[in-house]
Amino acid sequence: MFIHLKDVESKGVVRIEETVDLQDTLPKSASLTDFGPLHVKLEAHDKFGTAEVTGELSIEVEQPCSRCLGPVRHTLTIPFHETFALGEAPETEDNLESDEDYDVEWVSDQRIELAPYLAESVMLALPYVPLCDEACQGLCPVCGANRNEKACGCKQEKVDPRLAGLADFFAQSKD
């Protein structure tokens, strides 16, 4: 999906409403096992020769539940805001607005491929701790059973052995 700076400049505003396939741009990983097409609704406004692109993205993603590892599917709605300018980043930014939010992406071609910026927005919007359910019981640390499905009845130590080791370590390092 492209926007053309010249197009934005001559028209003043360009509206984009499209569905994009990010399969080639957005890497799948352990924390992002699958995703659907990205729905894009953007407006590019000419602002003194730069293109200010704002709008909203939405995408259905699949992530593993951080407690039971079961698949969690949810739809993310992501605000998008990026300003594109043709040229090289100036060494001093005194000539730009001092507004902290004013962050320009400098591009070398007036035809801008938006997909990498869209993919980055999706990456940043992924929840760190996805849960299949707020009340998810997770996996039993002893036998690995999914405790949402059955109560395995394992007895659990009150202190996680790894944390106990850490506690010893801190006790020693105080001396």
Ligand SMILES: [Zn+2]
């Ligand atoms: Zn879960």
Ligand SMILES: [Zn+2]
């Ligand atoms: Zn168990």
